[in-house]
Amino acid sequence: MSSNARLHLPRLPLLSASVLVVCLLAGSLWTASAGALVVEVGGTKVGIQDREVARYWEGTRKWTGLKEAPEANAPAKSFDNAGGHPVVHSAKTYAIFWDPEGGFYNGDWQNLIDGFLADVGNSNGQLNSVFALDSQYTDATNQPATSRSAFRGGATDTNPYPGSGCSDPRPFEFHAPLNEVCLTDEQIRAQLEMYIAQHALQRGMGTIFYIMTPPGVAVCLDAGKATGRCSDFAGSINEVETAEAKKEEPTSFKSYKKSFCSYHGFIGTGDANTILYAAIPWSAGGDGDNNFSVRDESPAYDCQDGGFEPSKQVNGELQEKERAKTKTPLEEEEFEAKNKQEKREQEEAEALGLQGPHEQEPNQLPGRSADGGFDHGLADLVTNQIAVEQQNIVTDPLLNAWQDPAGSEVTDECRNFFVPPTGGSVTANPATRAGTLADQQLIARSYYLNGTFNAASLRLPYPSIPCLTTVALEPAFTSPNPVNSGEFVGFDGMESDITLNSTVVFPSHTTTYARFTWNFGDGSPTVTGYAPGQAALNSPGATPCQAPWLSPCAASTFHEYAYGGTYNVTLTAKDVGGNEATVTHQVTVDGPSPPSPETGGGSGGSTQGASGSGSSPHTTPAPSAHPAPVATQSVLSRSLSSVLKGGLVIRYSVSEQVAGRFEVLVASSIAHKLGLKGASAAGLAKGTPAQTVIAKAILVTTKGGHGTYRIKFSKATATRLRKLPKVSLMIRMVVHNAASPAVTTVLDTVNLSR
Numbered sequence: 001m002s003s004n005a006r007l008h009l010p011r012l013p014l015l016s017a018s019v020l021v022v023c024l025l026a027g028s029l030w031t032a033s034a035g036a037l038v039v040e041v042g043g044t045k046v047g048i049q050d051r052e053v054a055r056y057w058e059g060t061r062k063w064t065g066l067k068e069a070p071e072a073n074a075p076a077k078s079f080d081n082a083g084g085h086p087v088v089h090s091a092k093t094y095a096i097f098w099d100p101e102g103g104f105y106n107g108d109w110q111n112l113i114d115g116f117l118a119d120v121g122n123s124n125g126q127l128n129s130v131f132a133l134d135s136q137y138t139d140a141t142n143q144p145a146t147s148r149s150a151f152r153g154g155a156t157d158t159n160p161y162p163g164s165g166c167s168d169p170r171p172f173e174f175h176a177p178l179n180e181v182c183l184t185d186e187q188i189r190a191q192l193e194m195y196i197a198q199h200a201l202q203r204g205m206g207t208i209f210y211i212m213t214p215p216g217v218a219v220c221l222d223a224g225k226a227t228g229r230c231s232d233f234a235g236s237i238n239e240v241e242t243a244e245a246k247k248e249e250p251t252s253f254k255s256y257k258k259s260f261c262s263y264h265g266f267i268g269t270g271d272a273n274t275i276l277y278a279a280i281p282w283s284a285g286g287d288g289d290n291n292f293s294v295r296d297e298s299p300a301y302d303c304q305d306g307g308f309e310p311s312k313q314v315n316g317e318l319q320e321k322e323r324a325k326t327k328t329p330l331e332e333e334e335f336e337a338k339n340k341q342e343k344r345e346q347e348e349a350e351a352l353g354l355q356g357p358h359e360q361e362p363n364q365l366p367g368r369s370a371d372g373g374f375d376h377g378l379a380d381l382v383t384n385q386i387a388v389e390q391q392n393i394v395t396d397p398l399l400n401a402w403q404d405p406a407g408s409e410v411t412d413e414c415r416n417f418f419v420p421p422t423g424g425s426v427t428a429n430p431a432t433r434a435g436t437l438a439d440q441q442l443i444a445r446s447y448y449l450n451g452t453f454n455a456a457s458l459r460l461p462y463p464s465i466p467c468l469t470t471v472a473l474e475p476a477f478t479s480p481n482p483v484n485s486g487e488f489v490g491f492d493g494m495e496s497d498i499t500l501n502s503t504v505v506f507p508s509h510t511t512t513y514a515r516f517t518w519n520f521g522d523g524s525p526t527v528t529g530y531a532p533g534q535a536a537l538n539s540p541g542a543t544p545c546q547a548p549w550l551s552p553c554a555a556s557t558f559h560e561y562a563y564g565g566t567y568n569v570t571l572t573a574k575d576v577g578g579n580e581a582t583v584t585h586q587v588t589v590d591g592p593s594p595p596s597p598e599t600g601g602g603s604g605g606s607t608q609g610a611s612g613s614g615s616s617p618h619t620t621p622a623p624s625a626h627p628a629p630v631a632t633q634s635v636l637s638r639s640l641s642s643v644l645k646g647g648l649v650i651r652y653s654v655s656e657q658v659a660g661r662f663e664v665l666v667a668s669s670i671a672h673k674l675g676l677k678g679a680s681a682a683g684l685a686k687g688t689p690a691q692t693v694i695a696k697a698i699l700v701t702t703k704g705g706h707g708t709y710r711i712k713f714s715k716a717t718a719t720r721l722r723k724l725p726k727v728s729l730m731i732r733m734v735v736h737n738a739a740s741p742a743v744t745t746v747l748d749t750v751n752l753s754r
Contacts, residue, residue: 038399038407041221041229044185045399046265047392047409048221048229049385051256051302053237053357054244056416057467058318065308065321078404079413079455084140084506085401086270088205088394091146093117095154096195096211102158104214108369112379113212114154116386119442121151124673127579128726129440130387132471133452135577136500137395137402137410140507144577145394149208157195161217162187166224169255170232172216173293182218182230188279189267196275205270208393209277210386215292219281221263226255231281233259237302241357261303262385264393276397278389284381287359287433288374299358299433304381304448306416307357309426310437318419322357322426345430358428360418362438362446374431380448387449402455410453414467417451422725422754424448439469441725443673456576459502459511460532472497474728474751475516475573475583485591488538488558491518493531493571500575501531515574516554519685521567521587529554531573564591566630566744570685581728582688584747588630628742629704630655633662633733636708640726640752644718646710648750652699652733653706660699660735660743662711665691666727674720681732683745691730699735726753 038047055062061070081087095114099105123129125148135144165184192211196203213219220230235252243253261283268274285300286292301307308319335343361377369376392409395402403409423446424436438446449469457464476495483489493516501514513530520526520539529535529542533549539559542552561567570584636649650662665681668690681691697711713721721727733746 037412038396038403038409044221044265046185046221046263047389047396047399048260048263049303049388049392049411050260051233052415053240053302053306056306056308056319057413063317063319065317065319066323067313067315067317070317079402079408079453079458080404081137081139081401081504082509083400086205086397087137087139087143087145087401088208088276088397089141089143089146090206091149091390091394092152092202092207093121093149093390094152094201094207094209096157096192096209097154097214098157098159098161098191098211098217099214100158100160102156104216105156105212106369106371106375108376109379109382110154110156112363112376113382113386114151115445116383116442116447117149117151117154117210119445119447120387120390121149122673123442124148124669126442127471127473128724129442129471130449130452130469131391132577132579133454133468133500134391134394134410135579136454136456136503138503138506139401142506144503147577149390152207155199157191157211159191159195162191166218166220166222166228166230168218168220168224168232169226169228169230169234169259171218172296181216182220182224183213185219185221185263185265185279188219189265189275189277192275192277193267203268203275204272205274205276205397207276208390209275210280210389211277212280212382213282215282215284215286215289215296217281219279226251227258228255229258229260231260231262231283237299240302241307256302262389264389266398270398276393278386278393280382280385280389282382283385284378285359286375287378288364288431289378290373290375291371300378300381301357301359304359304384305418305450308416308418310419310421310439311426319416323355355428359434360424360426360437360448361432361434362424362436362448364429364432364434364436374429377432377434377436383447384449387447391452410455411450413453414451417467417469418448419451419467419469422446441723444723454499456500456502460513463497463499463501465499468499471499471575471577471579473499473573473575473579473581475571475581477569477571477583477585479569479585479587482588482590483561485561485564485589488560489587490556490558491569491571492556493518493573494555496531496571496573498531498573498575500577500579503576511550512576513550514576517572517574517687518554518557518559519570519572519687520559520561521569521685522561522563522565524559527554527557527559528552531555561587561589561591563594564589565594566628568685568745568747570688572687580687580689582685583749584685584688584730586632586746593627628744629658629735629737631658631733631735631744631746633731633746633748635731635748635750637750638752640721640724640754643752644713644722647712648695648710648729648731650709650711650731650733651706652709654701654704654735656704656737658699658701658735658737660733662697662699662709663693663732663734664695664711664713665730665732666694668692670724670727674723676717676720681730684747699733726751728752 097105131147135147137145164182166182168182218232226234234255239252240256262280264278283303286297361380364377388411421437424438426435440447451467451469457466474497477491505512518527525540529552530550532555533545533553534556535542545551545553572582574580631654633652637643671692678692678694736743
């Protein structure tokens with residue numbers, strides 16, 4: 001299956017054998033030194049999201065983003081759930097803001113965080129989401145970890161804080177009531193248990209609680225101080241950057257290396273009384289918050305993207321470290337040509353360090369927040385921590401499931417990975433000191449969320465993309481040129497782009513793959529099997545399969561048509577996460593017309609003839625004196641933005657004068673989410689997900705030939721589609737001529753992105 005062309009990450013090297021399946025080739029896994037590490041501190045076991053600003057990982061290499069030679073990233077032996085321990089199959093989420101003063105956790109921050117959790121729930125497991133990667137991770141039940149969740153609401157907990165159980169390494173200056181508050185994990189757990197009991201909230205392996213504390217409240221896993229495991233660290237991030245560059249380790253640097261952004265744990269044994277939780281202390285800094293002291297109004301990119309800009313460098317690095325840059329002679333000339341105000345604005349921006357490392361806040365307001373500051377977007381850093389912990393929890397809820405031998409969880413291998421961005425600007429705003437980059441679109445809002453490890457890359461050498469922020473499920477094959485009846489026709493499903501193409505089956509710990517189903521449109525039996533692997537027999541045979549591939553297999557197949565006509569061939573792909581997608585193309589066969597039902601026709605008597613649609617294989621129209629027209633189409637448009645502005649451009653050809661129509665279809669699940677109205681599409685191949693007609697256009701020609709047609713969307717439809725970063729559309733062309741009732745249908749799929 002083809003590689004994800006959006007990333008072009010290096011392919012992982014292959015080993016001669018896998019620990020998962022004997023004789024099956026698999027890639028190695030590379031372990032990062034920071035991320036969602038499962039650690040034990042003072043008898044408490046948690047999965048920690050450490051800070052990281054020095055590097056990001058790309059396959060076998062550690063990059064700094066500074067055009068330096070990469071370091072080697074040592075391989076680990078596996079990323080596995082050796083015991084088949086539980087994952088979370090469905091999730092309800094609660095957001096609890098522990099804020100006794102009732103105002104230190106700003107209401108606009110709470111609105112954005114609650115809205116994010118609601119958007120995750122409303123997105124209903126969409127594939128263009130980082131959460132879709134979670135569904136490849138299973139447990140002993142062979143059911144996937146959930147890629148979706150149902151938000152059950154947020155609440156402010158005004159129960160008082162207990163006496164500090166630890167010492168904050170860097171207390172805030174501006175919060176007089178809070179600057180002595182330092183909470184231990186034991187205190188977090190005790191408060192969570194009490195709050196759940198107070199409000200009769202549901203426990204169990206299907207509920208996740210996010211407990212958040214406001215600025216000025218630290219959380220530690222031990223006694224704290226400069227040597228502790230805390231959400232704060234001694235010193236500043238600027239000191240850390242300097243120490244990294246000089247390869248020094250002052251006290252502040254050592255404190256930073258032990259600090260964390262968030263963590264997750266559990267209370268119980270995995271039964272119905274278990275509490276799954278994540279502690280999300282305030283780790284968003286204070287840039288743009290005018291209520292903070294100058295010292296506390298600090299950046300916090302170390303708990304987001306590490307200060308890396310997703311931009312390919314000429315030397316091959318995937319991302320570039322944001323840093324102040326020396327002006328080129330041309331830039332110096334341009335600066336001198338500016339007026340005094342423009343020069344002053346640029347100098348102020350440079351003085352603020354806006355060219356250096358900074359966070360990204362896609363949901364920052366265009367102006368001031370309710371409290372007069374420019375701090376609304378700080379909540380974007382909190383939502384990133386929630387997203388990280390959500391993925392770690394659903395794949396490793398009891399801290400004994402999906403990890404590598406070093407205890408790294410699914411977000412670890414891809415720390416600081418936010419590629420590709422889908423919108424926004426990397427440039428920092430002087431007021432917020434943050435950019436607006438986004439890499440996720442959930443319903444109507446954009447977010448900037450860390451990428452996740454794709455374990456399927458370990459089991460198949462292609463595409464082998466280890467870090468992703470979205471999932472591809474794009475079945476594809478190329479229809480052959482016109483052939484003769486009795487000839488074998490090849491269909492190559494390995495053109496498909498399927499991210500979740502392999503996972504583990506318990507208890508055998510063997511490997512399974514995505515499944516393909518072929519409908520050839522002539523009434524013959526469908527062919528279903530795993531991919532990769534080609535059966536030794538032509539259709540409808542799907543077994544035996546050449547070792548080491550799993551039987552039955554149907555990645556590629558050959559089929560023979562008994563009669564002439566134009567047939568709709570449909571490929572349905574189902575990935576290991578249970579997601580399905582379908583593509584249909586036509587193949588033209590020269591040969592005798594199929595016999596009518598009255599005359600019989602031997603083995604091919606249930607074919608569809610020239611007008612076959614693939615969805616009604618047992619209804620065969622009688623041959624017409626005049627055959628149905630031959631028609632083809634191809635979609636020339638590829639940009640979603642240009643299509644919504646100017647229309648969808650179709651290239652078509654017809655063999656004679658025809659009348660008919662074009663229809664644009666979108667998955668009904670997407671139409672429902674966006675509020676798109678339209679008729680349900682009928683006559684699609686069996687197994688095709690429900691589609692809604694969102695645009696139509698009439699086609700009438702006076703003779704055979706070819707041309708182009710532009711299908712325009714209504715203003716309301718374009719407005720709703722504009723909420724998506726990308727979309728898959730089906731284009732159906734239905735034509736007939738005056739001499740025959742036979743109809744020719746052409747169906748193609750196009751993937752549009754901004």
